[in-house]
Amino acid sequence: ASSEDRLSSLPDDVLHSIVGRVPLKQAVRTNALSTRWACLWLHALAASAVLDFTDCCFVRGQSPGQIVATLNRCLVVHGAAPIDVFRVALSPFNAFRRDVVRWAAAALGRGAREVGVDLTQHADGRGALELPGDLFQAKSSLAVLSLSRCSLRHVPPGAAGLAGLTWLSLNQVDVTDDVVGDVVSECRLLEFLSLKSCHLLVSVRVAGERLRGLEIVCCLAMHHLQVAAPMLESVAYHGDVLIWREDEPSGLEFVGLGGSGVRSDARPELKDVHLSHIGYGEYDQEIHEFAYSGFMEQVAHAKILTLCSVGFLHMEEARSL
Template sequence: MADRLSSLPDDLLHSILRDLPFKYAVRTSALSRRWASQWLDALAASPVLDFTDRDFARGQPPARAAATVGRCLRLHAEHGAPLDAFRVALVAPSSGDGGAFGRDVVGWVAAAVARGARELEVDLTPSQEEENAAPHGDRFQTGNSLERLAFGRLSLRAVPLPAAGLAGLRSLSLSHADVTDEALRVLLANCRALESLSLRCCSLLTSVSVASERLRVLELLGCRAVGELRVAAPALESFTLYGNVILSAADWAEEAIAVDFGAVPVLRDVYLSHMDCCGYLDFNHDHYYPFVYYVPHARILTLCSIGLLPYVQVNMGNASYIDMPNLQELQLLVSSLDEEGDADPRHPERVYYFFHHTSFPVLKRLFIRFPSNPTNGSCSATAPIDGEDDEDVEFGYKIVLGQLTFIKVVNFRGTSWREWRLVGFLLKRAPILEQLVLVTVGGDGAPGDEQLEVIQERALVLRKASRDARISVCRPSEDDSPNHAHTRFFHEEFCCVHQE
């Protein structure tokens, strides 16, 4: 059979090879004598060196993978091609040749910065403890072209601050880094062009203070020790908090967090999820403020079960009122369908009270995500399904979601009366609803064809305020309906939940 690929022009072959993961690009050298050099030429001409594919180093010692990265950097430099981005993600040795590996990392960082890279990303697993595993501080003391910097499990101790070479940074991401409160403050003061900041599982942070005129995106993910958050960022457009979304007014409370969230007139995108999504709250002694009170003008919002809890003085039964005049797209992460007492913040009763104490004059799309794990109470049937599922939830006034046109419920099983009551509650309060989509669970708990038909039949007979509302039931693989803007769920990510 003729080798038609080898007959293609070099520039086209290079384009193909650059789109392949590095490991597979190297394997093409076995195709023919011509291909043996093609991947090297393609690498040398590429403005991006990306070694973040985990398959690249799988099955080989860290020292060998490090040698390959170093060889590619040298080859690229020899050809004199411009370097725009350098990215690497490797499993670092925890002993033995760990020191040599650390020196390799220092060399890569220094070489990439010296070559004028605008984007630098280094992620090591597990964390390196050696002093020489830190970035080469000298390279950050003079001006360079860096615009995006991402360090994962890499020490910042060898970067003396302030560092003139970081003044042009537009994006900074620190994951499992040893950054302290003071180091972060000095770093941000030095990065006045910064537009995006992500802090993930940084265990030394306790009091985060962010002051920036240009910052548009802020992420604070899994930083468990943070007890104080102060934000002064008038240009902020997107805010993500995976941490303590409940604020305690009691000075003695271990879970207390002080928040000073300045004016954010252009903030539109907010994601708030409590650590592990179902932590314990003491309802006997305290006031609770959900973080949503600090971001009432968001247009897109994701909120977990605990964040649904309105400001409540539980012993007296009082609750405040939230006005969210701009919210158009809402996603609720419901942790459990089990009821463990009237004050438990996880079960769906909190959804009803959230709508009762919150105004949504322009809400158009609503997404509810039940837990995918059946052990979280998703199959709860503590009350009879027949006779309880149509029970309404009555309040002092009629709740009307007057602009709501689309509802989507994910991980719907149809076996719990609480699921059906929640769906019925929403259908009866959306007079112009156009579509309700029930997406069943996948995997081992997925319903069979017969059960799917039963759910469909039962859904179609539910009472609804809109005569034109279409109701459909489908499996995840069959779902082609719109998704919420936030499709990443941090409480399901292992690294933050199990951080040491």
């Protein structure tokens, strides 16, 4: 008959092999095929080093209790097998506060190279998830860390678990100027840093011998960015231009790794710079003319310079002088 389910009639070992060859989030969707498929995808975990729970289909139609039970069961089925990648995106996150920390700790304990925690969906206004200070205390294999709507207030400077990072992305994270400076300076292997909507940042120093990419997006309280990164190649800045303020350090400046003053030879040989003010505040011609021009002056030597209309306006005005 045309309605015959020949796929489900295959032996279990064949079905396990099929499910094990697709990404986890696609494997989870097989729950809808039949009752026989309901638990088949769990068996794929034993052979998979990537646990990705970021697909919205994974949480759709499940209560917080069911989601917690499912993830717990996944980790149990996975046993003591190594985990290379662990990603989770949940909302509303207040229902998963303790569980998220426990899952991340379990992944780190099993040698995870990449950990991603995204709690930004449908934010309920109760504040960020406070990560305990001991989460990154032990030395680990962690190289890629992506956090969204978390807090690093309790993570001590020089945490051994962050020392091997090559990629760090912080989105809507409660993090201060000092914490960013301390974390980045201790990550000797860091190559990429992204700071998005981190509204506690005001005056930031970023220093890294291997840093190649820097992204600052919608950190609207920031007015000073000091960069000591001789290998820096790419800069993306989306937000209000760094306004000059009297009697305060302001704007963008490149400095040497060991010095605190601006030196002409401290500017890295930038390959790509993207600078945009559009959508991040009201434009004041008198104030922004100075601030934007000062910012552009620091990055004008980039091989590829992408500007919003404000930047082109000031370039045209500068040419007419």
